Amino acid sequence: MRPNRRHLIALAAALAAAPTFSFAQAKLKVAAIYTVPFEQQWVSRIHKALNAAQARGEIEYKASENVANADYERVMREYATAGNQLIVGESFAVEAAARKVAKDFPKVAFLMGSSGKPQAPNFSVFDNYIxxxxxxxxxxxxxxxxxxxxxxxxxxxxxxxxxxxxxxxxxxxxxxxxxxxxxxxxxxxxxxxxxxxxxxxxxxxxxxxxxxxxxxxxxxxxxxxxxxxxxxxxxxxxxxxxxxxxxxWNMEPTIDRALKAVKDGKFKHEDYGQYSMMKFKGxxxxxxxxxxxxxxxxxxxxxxxxxxxxxxxxxxxxxxxxxxxxxxx
Structure with missing residues (x-):
């Protein structure tokens, strides 16, 4: 039976209403929390690498600068609750709080500057091994x-x-x-x-x-x-x-590796420190x-x-x- 005009109109309307999965919707949601201004040396390198990933269309990136240590845990929780899949930052002065947040959000990936060890299952660390x-x-x-x-x-x-x-x-x-x-x-x-x-x-x-x-x-x-x-x-x-x-210090090798791991569903707790070394162009x-x-x-x-x-x-x-x-x- 050939479809009549009414069937064709109904079909077109249904297709128009159907969800479309564009590349934009596939972007990872990434947030970063910094205790100093974006232009501070150390943080500027992380910020640069994440901005580069956003410019390539791979991620949606939001960041907070000048976050006081006392507010760090609250901001982390807000970003985790908002559906960000990867949270990046420096937890040196807030180690206990940052690791506590990671435990409370096991499905969110955390990549934090830290002198400590990775924490299962989702808390990875990096450092400037330059x-x-x-x-x-x-x-x-x-x-x-x-x-x-x-x-x-x-x-x-x-x-x-x-x-x-x-x-x-x-x-x-x-x-x-x-x-x-x-x-x-x-x-x-x-x-x-x-x-x-x-x-x-x-x-x-x-x-x-x-x-x-x-x-x-x-x-x-x-x-x-x-x-x-x-x-x-x-x-x-x-x-x-x-x-x-x-x-x-080039943070791109570290950031890009973490983004790929999250995208592939393979992010786990590991030490990314070596990716700051010269042989990895870090x-x-x-x-x-x-x-x-x-x-x-x-x-x-x-x-x-x-x-x-x-x-x-x-x-x-x-x-x-x-x-x-x-x-x-």
Whole structure:
């Protein structure tokens, strides 16, 4: 029997009313919670990787910045209740609360910056294991200092900072055994004026190279005509005559792996730390850029040779999470 006009109209109406499963509906819902501003070095790298996934059309991404520790658990619960499939953040100061939330939402995937271990079944951890390029920047610094005095300003003496400082110091010592270090922690993750003052004090004591683990240090170096080494991000575009080297953290390998695991229904508790290492492209030495012709060729050759040994697995940069100490007399 051939369908009449009424049947065809009814069929068209039914098809129009039927749900359509577009690519947009297949996007993962991802939320992130940060205790500092988006532009802070560490957080900016996570934010960048998640924004890149959103730009590719893979995820719907929402994020909260400057969340106080006291509010962190509440914000986590709100995002979990709102149907987000993956929640990313840094739980260093709120470990117990973050892990409690993960237990209460076993079907939500959590990927948190943490010094602790993964927690079954859904709490994965990551960390900035970029000690390899930090070592390489140390080699450059050891070769560039003329006073043999290097100043280092950090946020807090926690493993995530300590291991990078130790690697940097070891790299500097490799090419310049005479180098001395002054180490200061400002006990803040985002206080550029305080970091700047600490750096000025180091310059006054003879430092001609400054390790800028925090914002504010490169400003001090620029004002006093000294050199600076960047950390986590490359700020040479803002300090073209000051920042000559940076250890870069690329969060894309970590984020993209987690997104795929959630999408495939295979997300589980694991340690993503290794994906921040150079062999996974999770970290790298920034290009010399404006300093390409200012760094001695023999020093560049040494650094490149060491870089190749790291990538080939022939040289391992030691992970030392203990608090670094000043060696300057």
């Amino acid at each position: 000690q390899e390029p930090a070592y390489l920047t140390g080699m450059l610094a050891g070769g560039m200092t003329k006073s043999n005095k290097i100043g280092m300003v950090g946020g807090f003496p926690i493993p995530e900072v300590n291991r990078l400082m130790h690697a940097f110091m070891a790299g500097a010592k490799e090419v310049n055994p005479k180098v001395e270090f002054t180490v200061t922690f400002i006990n803040s993750w985002f206080d550029p004026p305080k970091a700047k003052e600490a750096a000025f004090a180091m310059v006054d004591r003879g430092a001609d190279v400054l390790y800028a683990e925090r914002f504010g240090v490169s400003d001090a170096a620029k004002e006093r005509g000294k050199l600076a080494v960047g950390n986590v991000i490359n700020t040479q575009d803002k300090y073209p005559d000051t920042v000559f080297a940076s250890a870069l 970290s790298e030495l920034a290009p010399l850029g404006t300093f390409e012709k200012k760094v001695p060729a023999d020093l560049v050759a040494k650094v490149k040779a060491r870089e190749q040994e790291i990538l080939a697995g022939k040289f391992t940069v030691k992970v030392d999470d203990s608090q670094p100490k000043s060696t300057a007399k």
